[in-house]
Amino acid sequence: xxxxxxxxxxxxxxxxxxxxxxxxxxxxxxxxxxxxxxxxxxxxxxxxxxxxxxxxxxxxxxxxxxxxxxxxxxxxxxxxxxxxxxxxxxxxxxxxxxxxxxxxxxxxxxxxxxxxxxxxxxxxxxxxxxxxxxxxxxxxxxxxxxxxxxxxxxxxxxxxxxxxxxxxxxxxxxxxxxxxxxxxxxxxxxxxxxxxxxxxxxxxxxxxxxxxxxxxxxxxxxxxxxxxxxxxxxxxxxx
Numbered sequence: 001x002x003x004x005x006x007x008x009x010x011x012x013x014x015x016x017x018x019x020x021x022x023x024x025x026x027x028x029x030x031x032x033x034x035x036x037x038x039x040x041x042x043x044x045x046x047x048x049x050x051x052x053x054x055x056x057x058x059x060x061x062x063x064x065x066x067x068x069x070x071x072x073x074x075x076x077x078x079x080x081x082x083x084x085x086x087x088x089x090x091x092x093x094x095x096x097x098x099x100x101x102x103x104x105x106x107x108x109x110x111x112x113x114x115x116x117x118x119x120x121x122x123x124x125x126x127x128x129x130x131x132x133x134x135x136x137x138x139x140x141x142x143x144x145x146x147x148x149x150x151x152x153x154x155x156x157x158x159x160x161x162x163x164x165x166x167x168x169x170x171x172x173x174x175x176x177x178x179x180x181x182x183x184x185x186x187x188x189x190x191x192x193x194x195x196x197x198x199x200x201x202x203x204x205x206x207x208x209x210x211x212x213x214x215x216x217x218x219x220x221x222x223x224x225x226x227x228x229x230x231x232x233x234x235x236x237x238x239x
Contacts, residue, residue, distance in 0.1 A: 027231055028056050029069045030103040034083050036073025051180070051198055058196060088114055089131045092123040092220050094209045097131035097236045099201045104229040113227050121220040134236055135201040138162065139180030141173040143192045155190055159183050170195065174202055206238025 031052045039046035043053050049070075056066055071077040083103040088111075092098050104110040111125070118125050145152065149166050156164075156173075161183065163174040175183050177199060184197040209217055217237070225233045 024059050025061055025065065027103075028052065028059065028061055029065060030083050031231060032056065032066060032069035033073040034085055034103055036070045037075075038073075041070045041074040041076075047181075054184075054197060058194070086110070087132075088125060089128065090114075090118050090123055090125040091131065092118070092235065093121045093216050094213045096123075096207065096209065096217060097134050097203070098123075098221070098224070099132065099135055099234040100224055100230060101232040101234075102227075102229045103231050106229075110227075110229045113229065114224070117220065117223045117227070121216065121223070123220065131236075132201075134205070135203055135234065137177060138200060138202040139175045139177050139183070139197070140200045140202065141175070141180070141184050141187060141197045142195045143171050143173070143187050144169055144195060145171050145192045147171075147192075156183070156186060159186055200232070201234040203234070203236035203238070206236055208238055 032049065035046060035049040035052050039048055041049070043050035053066065068077060072079065083105050084107065086102050086104065086107065088100045088102065090098050090100070100114065102110050102114075115125050146169075147155075149164060149171075152171060152173075153161075153164055159175070159182065160179050161173055161175050163172075165172045173183060173187065180197060180199070184194055188194055217235075221233055221235055224230055
């Protein structure tokens, strides 16, 4: 099926490398704290927190870290920065559309850092809504499997799946937001290892850039992803 994104694959591999350096934990702590602050500390009644806690579990984040992050969010523990969530949009090199999710305690610093990277690579930050219309908010599940694409689709026929792609042994399953938990559990019941299950901005019509341009584009996206305040980077890149 269509919709595979090379950047999604690269980002997924990069996240594994970042996890080894503890960088993923730092980002997860921010996400957990903000989710608990906004929706409460009980994952049974806070879907956003539940998704992030599943991700933390996949990353083998120590339970003490999780508990402290939740308590800071609910106000049971004092201290820590007051993070705010923002989403920024822009055009990168070669006209690619980009969505960046951040959690920051200093919006001016974040915008300056983002603008610097966009300018450095020949792109530009854009006004809210400038590129968001090119994306849809979807549930995305990634799993390591040995099944073929056809076999996986056959086993998941009863579920409302928008897209499936396979790259180097990892499947990406795209679905509606409300179906994320249900399809994740179905994949686990098949005995497959779910590596991540989260909400993402998925491009409606992914584009391609020339082979000579790919390296510059990916360097730009990785530079954005490496910024301290960045949580997620999405681009309308396809095969």
